[in-house]
Each structure stands twice: as C-alpha cells, then as structure tokens.
Amino acid sequence: VGGALAGFQPCAEPGRVLVRNDFFVDPAVRRKGVGRAIAAKLVEEAKAMHVDQIDFEILPANTVAAAFWKAMGYRPTGRAIYSRELP
Numbered sequence: 001v002g003g004a005l006a007g008f009q010p011c012a013e014p015g016r017v018l019v020r021n022d023f024f025v026d027p028a029v030r031r032k033g034v035g036r037a038i039a040a041k042l043v044e045e046a047k048a049m050h051v052d053q054i055d056f057e058i059l060p061a062n063t064v065a066a067a068f069w070k071a072m073g074y075r076p077t078g079r080a081i082y083s084r085e086l087p
Contacts, residue, residue: 001029004042008049018046020056039072057081 002025011017020042025035046054055077058065 001026002034002038004038006042006046006054008051015052016050018042018049018051018054020054023056035068036072 003022004020004024005022006018006020009017009019023035023038025038042054054074058069
C-alpha cells in the first residue's frame with residue numbers, strides 16, 4: 001500500500017542526516033492514515049539510528065505533499081536545489 005526509501009548520510013553542517021529519497025502511498029488508500037504511519041515509522045527508525053535530521057525534497061507544484069509534510073511537522077529549510085540535465 002505504500003513505502004519509503006531513505007539512506008543515512010553524514011553531513012558536515014547538520015550532523016547525521018537521513019535522506020528520504022522516495023515516499024509513496026497507493027492512491028486507493030490515501031487519506032486513511034497510511035502516509036502518517038509510514039512517516040512515523042521513518043522518524044522512529046531515524047531516532048534509533050541517532051539521526052539528527054531528516055531531509056527530502058518535493059517539487060514546488062506538489063502542494064498536496066507540501067501540506068502533508070507541514071502537517072507532520074516538517075518545514076522548508078530555505079536551501080536551493082541545483083540540478084543539471086545531462087545529454
């Protein structure tokens with residue numbers, strides 16, 4: 001019904017960071033607490049790993065995801081993501 005993919009990454013500034021790379025909930029079960037349960041488990045696992053921070057990115061147009069993560073207590077960091085497409 002859903003899942004998350006994340007990896008541990010040591011980082012000079014914030015310390016021990018868990019980078020969430022992917023997060024998905026099947027559309028058929030959205031708005032039924034599945035996403036909240038997966039997000040809570042991610043925090044639980046991060047605490048067990050003594051992680052200082054969880055990072056991830058979402059596309060600016062994904063306002064539904066932004067609202068979900070804000071409701072879960074996450075805030076934008078103000079960092080800019082730079083990207084380059086390769087030929």
